[in-house]
Amino acid sequence: MGGETLARMTCPADVKGLSAKELALLAQDLRVEMIASTSLNGGHLASSLGAVELILAAYRVLDLPHDKLVFDVGHQAYAHKMLTGRLPGFARLRQLGGVSGFTRRGESPYDVHDSGHASDSIAIALGLAEGRDLRGSDERILTIIGDASIGGGLAMEALNTIGQRRKRRFVIILNDNEMSISHTTGAISSYLASIRTSQRYITTRDAVEDALSRTGLGAGLVRLGEMAKASTKQLLVPGMFFEELGFVYLGPIDGHNTAILEETLRSAFEVDGPVIIHAVTRKGKGYAPAERNPELFHGIGPFDPETGVPVKKPAAAPSYTSVFARTLEQEAESDSRIFAITAAMQGGTGLTGFAAKFPQRFLDVGIAEECAVTTAAGLAIDGEVPVVAIYSTFLQRAYDEIVTNVCLPNLHVVFAIDRAGIVGQDGSTHHGALDMAFLRSIPNMSVIAPSDEAELADALHTAIAMDGPVAVRYPRGAGMGVPVPATRSELPLESRVLREGTDVAFLAVGKMVDVAMKAAKILEADGLGASVRDMRWVKPLDVRGVRAACAARPRLVVTIEDGVIKGGFGSAVLEAMADEGLHAPVLRLGLPDEFVGHGDVASLLASIGLDPQGVADSVERRLGAEDARADDDHR
Numbered sequence: 001m002g003g004e005t006l007a008r009m010t011c012p013a014d015v016k017g018l019s020a021k022e023l024a025l026l027a028q029d030l031r032v033e034m035i036a037s038t039s040l041n042g043g044h045l046a047s048s049l050g051a052v053e054l055i056l057a058a059y060r061v062l063d064l065p066h067d068k069l070v071f072d073v074g075h076q077a078y079a080h081k082m083l084t085g086r087l088p089g090f091a092r093l094r095q096l097g098g099v100s101g102f103t104r105r106g107e108s109p110y111d112v113h114d115s116g117h118a119s120d121s122i123a124i125a126l127g128l129a130e131g132r133d134l135r136g137s138d139e140r141i142l143t144i145i146g147d148a149s150i151g152g153g154l155a156m157e158a159l160n161t162i163g164q165r166r167k168r169r170f171v172i173i174l175n176d177n178e179m180s181i182s183h184t185t186g187a188i189s190s191y192l193a194s195i196r197t198s199q200r201y202i203t204t205r206d207a208v209e210d211a212l213s214r215t216g217l218g219a220g221l222v223r224l225g226e227m228a229k230a231s232t233k234q235l236l237v238p239g240m241f242f243e244e245l246g247f248v249y250l251g252p253i254d255g256h257n258t259a260i261l262e263e264t265l266r267s268a269f270e271v272d273g274p275v276i277i278h279a280v281t282r283k284g285k286g287y288a289p290a291e292r293n294p295e296l297f298h299g300i301g302p303f304d305p306e307t308g309v310p311v312k313k314p315a316a317a318p319s320y321t322s323v324f325a326r327t328l329e330q331e332a333e334s335d336s337r338i339f340a341i342t343a344a345m346q347g348g349t350g351l352t353g354f355a356a357k358f359p360q361r362f363l364d365v366g367i368a369e370e371c372a373v374t375t376a377a378g379l380a381i382d383g384e385v386p387v388v389a390i391y392s393t394f395l396q397r398a399y400d401e402i403v404t405n406v407c408l409p410n411l412h413v414v415f416a417i418d419r420a421g422i423v424g425q426d427g428s429t430h431h432g433a434l435d436m437a438f439l440r441s442i443p444n445m446s447v448i449a450p451s452d453e454a455e456l457a458d459a460l461h462t463a464i465a466m467d468g469p470v471a472v473r474y475p476r477g478a479g480m481g482v483p484v485p486a487t488r489s490e491l492p493l494e495s496r497v498l499r500e501g502t503d504v505a506f507l508a509v510g511k512m513v514d515v516a517m518k519a520a521k522i523l524e525a526d527g528l529g530a531s532v533r534d535m536r537w538v539k540p541l542d543v544r545g546v547r548a549a550c551a552a553r554p555r556l557v558v559t560i561e562d563g564v565i566k567g568g569f570g571s572a573v574l575e576a577m578a579d580e581g582l583h584a585p586v587l588r589l590g591l592p593d594e595f596v597g598h599g600d601v602a603s604l605l606a607s608i609g610l611d612p613q614g615v616a617d618s619v620e621r622r623l624g625a626e627d628a629r630a631d632d633d634h635r
């Protein structure tokens with residue numbers, strides 16, 4: 001386990017004593033270990049390979065955990081994890097009970113926050129700095145953030161405040177590898193590119209000092225109006241934008257040169273105000289397949305470490321994502337109002353084909369979910385039909401925009417919510433657990449949860465033809481393998497009965513319809529008849545279907561969903577039953593009132609009792625409890 005140098009490291013402070021040669025060996029050991037582990041379990045390899053020297057330099061300068069090191073997204077922190085006591089668990093990275101793929105406070109005192117969602121690190125660091133100053137303490141605070149994440153609204157809002165608060169002992173390393181998951185988009189990315197290409201890199205200590213002596217000059221020049229052209233200003237004062245915000249800008253520097261990184265960091269912490277170090281790195285550094293194809297290796301499944309070729313089991317059926325994408329393209333061919341929006345997830349949401357076919361009707365706003373939703377509102381006001389394709393977990397960022405900009409004016413915006421439910425190895429920050437609960441409470445919003453890929457195609461078709469805000473939620477991974485008809489039909493508002501049975505009535509949505517069917521078979525083998533209803537719509541709920549299920553007088557009504565049990569689909573059924581005066585014992589199954597961790601989807605579902613056997617067991621337990629209660633009542 002681990003190379004010789006890595007094996008000697010017991011804590012971050014050990015890195016301080018290494019010679020330049022040993023540091024290089026350590027960097028190599030870390031990369032070998034990352035490649036070995038991710039080749040087995042998958043992970044965010046390219047970003048973590050690119051950040052090794054940044055982390056080593058930080059360790060040499062900072063006294064951890066007294067000083068604070070904050071990672072943005074946390075997907076680049078594998079070296080940090082291995083150097084903070086988690087090397088033994090690293091072979092089980094992202095597996096059930098293994099090390100998380102992101103920083104987690106519960107895992108290590110060296111992990112400052114629970115990361116996973118982009119652009120939050122600078123605000124976390126600002127809070128740490130405010131607290132530190134209040135206490136009159138002296139910690140140095142360092143943030144590492146990527147060139148895509150720094151363009152996110154939350155990061156920009158924090159920069160806006162920090163520059164004004166003039167925080168000292170406060171440094172941001174801007175880890176610029178020119179990549180988001182795919183190439184970084186937007187004006188900030190072009191701005192960084194212009195610095196990268198027009199400036200000579202800082203390569204020596206003298207150059208660091210020189211750059212520091214120039215700082216503050218930029219703001220003065222602009223105030224005096226001495227420089228007319230932005231390009232000329234940029235030549236004299238690199239990082240002008242950051243200087244204007246109140247930061248000292250140092251860079252660009254080679255983000256793989258540990259010595260110059262260390263020098264620059266030391267100097268930066270001496271500055272009487274906040275500093276941005278612009279470090280240029282290579283995504284995938286040190287592993288040729290990842291350097292060649294950083295997008296593939298951003299988040300990759302198991303692969304052959306020799307060749308870098310993914311080890312893919314043949315998919316049982318086309319993925320929900322691909323069915324969504326194909327359907328959207330078909331719809332867009334006959335409806336020129338359709339406009340697709342993504343927030344930095346073009347590939348993940350399946351929109352690459354759409355972007356190529358309809359470049360004028362496609363927009364990637366970068367890591368800016370609020371912007372994606374509100375831009376959709378603007379398009380809808382203009383009479384277009386915007387389809388915002390977004391992962392369930394990232395849609396959380398845009399809650400107010402959904403409420404105020406879309407639902408309040410009742411605009412026709414279609415939300416294509418991918419990765420709904422348990423997503424697997426990315427864990428608690430990435431499960432699509434909350435969307436049904438948080439969307440169904442908003443007036444005007446409709447929510448569809450198709451149970452297979454054919455229903456997904458019809459649901460999307462229906463959502464596009466409807467009016468008002470409507471969300472279609474579907475899970476990660478392969479569909480059910482049902483044929484998807486070439487022409488799409490309107491998805492009925494009524495639920496459909498898939499199975500008859502008298503003891504138990506399952507009311508199910510989405511992916512859980514299949515689980516209910518399988519659980520019903522297990523129950524049948526135990527002598528219990530179970531009906532299964534695919535409810536299709538979370539909102540508006542098919543109340544008639546609920547009434548019919550209760551009218552059959554089952555011993556138990558079971559609601560089942562792959563979202564949080566509190567406030568979700570099952571709660572909607574209970575509300576309908578209360579409103580309609582329907583009486584039946586109800587068992588609600590779904591995600592528990594706690595954050596579900598990481599692991600493969602099947603293991604996670606089994607761990608929370610949402611696999612067919614777990615569901616059947618819960619039903620039988622509850623029926624037993626109901627029988628015992630009835631006996632008590634008769635006594």
Ligand SMILES: Cc1ncc(C[n+]2csc(CCOP(=O)(O)OP(=O)(O)O)c2C)c(N)n1
Nearest residue numbers: 047116117118146147148149179180181344
């Ligand atoms: C709010 C949010 N939206 C989208 C994502 C998905 N995502 C994870 S990493 C990433 C790109 C990050 O790029 P960058 O900050 O440049 O870091 P790099 O991976 O290039 O090191 C994206 C879009 C996310 N984690 N959080």
